[in-house]
Amino acid sequence: MNFFEQQDVARRNTRVLVVLFVAAVFLLIVLTNAAVAGYLWFARDYNVYSGGRGGFSCFLSYFSCQRFGSIGLAVTATVALVALVKWWQLSTGGKVVAESMGGTLILPSTRDPAERRCLNVVQEIALAANMPVPPVYVLNDERGINAFAAGISPADAVVAVTRGTIDHLKRHELQGVIAHEFSHILNGDMRLNIRLAALLKGITFIGDVGHILLRSSNRVRTGASDHGKGGAMMPMLGLALWLLGLVGAGVAGFIKAAISRQKEYLADASAVQYTRSADGIGDALKVIGGYIPGTLVHAARAQEMSHIFFGEIEHRLWNVFATHPPLGKRIRRVDPGWNGEYIQREMRQYGRTDRPQGAEVGVGRAALVAAAFAAAAAARKAVVEPDASLGAAAEPAAVEPAAVESAAVADQVAAQDADFGPGPDQLDERTAAREEIPVAFVRQSQEPLGAQALVFCLLINDDADLRGAQLDIVTEAGVTGLTELVNTLAPGVRELGAPRRLPLLE
Template identity: 40%
Template sequence: MDFFTAQDRARRLTGRLVLLLVLAVVALIVVTSLVVALAVVLLDGAPFAGDPLARALQPRLQVGVATVVILVVGLGSLVRHLQLRAGGSAVAEALGGRPLNLETRDADERRLLNVVEEMAIASGMPVPLVYVLEDQAINAFAAGHELDDVAIGVTRGAIEALDRDQLQGVIAHEFSHILHGDMRLNLRLVALLHGILVIGLIGRMLLHASGSGRRLRSRRGRGHAAVLGLGAALMVVGYAGTLCGNLIKAAVSRQREFLADASAVQFTRNPEGIGGALKVLAAHRLGSRLLATHAAEFSHLFFGSGVRSLSRLTATHPPLEARIRRVLPHWDGSLPPAPAIRSPRPRQASASLPGGARGADTLASGALAAAVVASVGRPSAEDIARARRRLGEIDERLFEAAHEPFAARALVYGILMGADPHSRQAQREALASQALPEVLSELDGLDVPLSGLAPGQRLPLIELALPALRQLSAAQHARFQACLRRLMALELQAGALQWALHRLVVQGIQGERRARRDRHLADLAGPLSLLLSTLARAGQQDAGQARVAVERLALVLGVSLDFVAEPALASDLDWAMARLARLVQAERGPLLAAMSCCVEHDGRIDPEEAELLSAVAWTLGCPLPSTERAAGQVDAGTA
């Protein structure tokens, strides 16, 4: 299943799940409306003026009560949704997690950060925020609405008890949830179930208030009993609705866990990694049960079951034995000794890889484009090894700068400043008047390593810097954004790569406004012409050949495209991307294929073109691993 099919499937699953929950809410509203209406009748000053049930079923009363119940459930869901609007960081903080210090000298934490960074860069997405939960149980989670607000949380027990391969398997499992669209589904579940739970909480409040109040006089005795009955009924109805919702949630979650385990094996090509982690979890004295207050609410997000389940029907995770046998069919049932804290393996500076920049030897455009599309959201073991090698090749001063807030800002400024001497001088003067002195000092210190930056290293460095940049205060963020805008405004010869990296930084920090996906390629001929023309010119020095590439794509896509010969302004490209963000999911694959054909129309993809393609793909919600693997697949298929 490719990335786009998986995303569509996740959305369909969300739709079916929401439909089931809506039906549960409708049933809840009907029963609650009847109970509340009956209580209203009994609380009336003339309780014997007719049959109470008949009076409770009056249409006007039922409609009024149902409206109130809908508002309560909707308001409860909305409040929880707003509380979680920050994405993964809100979930991590609700569970008591702390952001991992990006400059940590703790060997275990450094190893975790290395594994997450390698997996993110191999997947073609910015590095997510990493949180540590100071809990000795073995567990992890990934949460967020979109790729730009993802957070990964890992418990102290997992960090200390798992070796590097096992930890990599767990992180690959969590990245599968990210890439298959499970995160959005999971957070919507939390909000919907909270709205249903509000009914039960109101019932409990009524019971508590009635039980602690004074005894009422005889005339109010019936009213007091009605309030008690109403509270008890609302508790039963609310918690029964929550139970139904949890049963639906658990059934879906169990299947997604099997898929994530299988994907972890596919990503790492090492079943012993995820399988070994599951065996260590099974042998661990504390298991995966978390002590966090909100663990039950977010139980379906975890790597292992974070709470104790009453039955298999309410369990959000399959039994560990079944999960182990899925990834290790020949497992003999033995478990390792109860895990102790292990010394982490040292970080390796490099790893041997087959070949070099094989994208330079591409063959047929159609074959490469198909391989590129097939690789989206599906990092391989080669991608992970390639990411490790690239991180090892980066100058240590730049690598360390990406993990420190002041230096990370200086690093991004240095990367985005133009190569033209006049532009660079004007940009440096602008920073002198707007940026903080500490940042300018860091920029001066990075001048030498930045001058030696190799092609293909800009994008990984920006991806590494994003977690540090997301931790800026509101004032720091505003100053940083102002400096970025000033840098782009002063650039005399802004290239496509510079624009794409700038856009990735902005979107990676503040996120992109979520647009409705209701447009087709045929509806977006204007923005599509502008983007593809820009990519074709970047991939082909000959303007005539670039025009030919766009004209051929117009025939393939069935869209009337106009080649834009003049370099586009950054504002025009932002306009085009804002409209292409509304493209339906099913047609994003053809768009990515067209982008790939434009970049490699001259028969090769150099590292800067690969960076451009990956940066643009990510801003469209398509995490793209290295094009080297896709090119290698084409070479192998035509050998």
């Protein structure tokens, strides 16, 4: 498969579809003006007892430039305001979207083997994609195999996976799914997805207003029944706006689905590029086809963000509104020789005690989450400059390798990967270097203060004068305990040698 050609085609189609979406929004605004004009025409004609009903020319009189402009401005302002509010809510960071769907942040200190494996895969794909490692969330209540990336930019992006994804996919399949989501981050799909959600909310708000008017019409009819006027006008206006909302939602949903389908083809092609193999993403899609829950997601707010997921979150009667291409077409795009058979994978039986209850659950959880994001932000802002110490390749002294840390958990992860079978891994050398990092540094990297200290240690120069000036800058930062920790860790970091310095930073 020529995935570079697939990327170019998908990008061209997406531009066309975005233009169509804007045109559809304009059309719906015009229809809303027509509905308001019809309401005013009917109200005026209804009040003319002596003359008969006004004709079509009377209706057209409400489309004067001044009146049409005023109505159009009011409708446009309302739609824009609602869309901006929705945009502001969603643009505060990907973690807001993940948490709104019941996502739980996976901390580096997790003891769950499946979560540890997922973190490792995310780190590997981030390295292959040359981007910062995003925070990872897990939707523990979802048994379907699905995932999504959310955020405005790589700096505030998060990756979320369902419990079914990390429990039922082999390692190379999980790599394919994660690489698919990284494509959405790097190609700017997340920003487009947020814009689509905001615009859709602005359009459907018209229908929401109509629904409110219909519900309140009973009270209005009761109060105006003697006159026979108010009770008829309010339901008509509400019904008109509600129908316009349905039309708006249908048109916007159709175009949103078309845009999303093109983005999914592009992301599948990019997953092949990042993993250097079509087996990962291809096998993951085949597993979904043979897995009973499929990609279903039951979170309360999943529907309004259905276009950001890896797969369709619900069964649809009409594919025209499907936000994702048919599963078979996606598989054949990455595996033209597919024989049409899905991979059957038995669903794990979950009990009451199966949900992970790590140390992050309970008292202090909010503080831990905030600390984890603070550490990630600090790491993203750091820039490693090469120095003379990079030429040395001394071995670490008097510390155990990180492979001995949490031996029980590491054994479980290895056993889980063995059960799933080996998958294509393009990062063997980096993985080996990472396993040689001293356990003390691994533990420090899992704490916010320790992670910042290690970044500064990697920047410390061997020259005594320069090192003193650098330590003064660290002290001026005003972070309690940071300078002392840097002084403690710096000698060991200098002894690491070049092959293990970059894996430590990652």
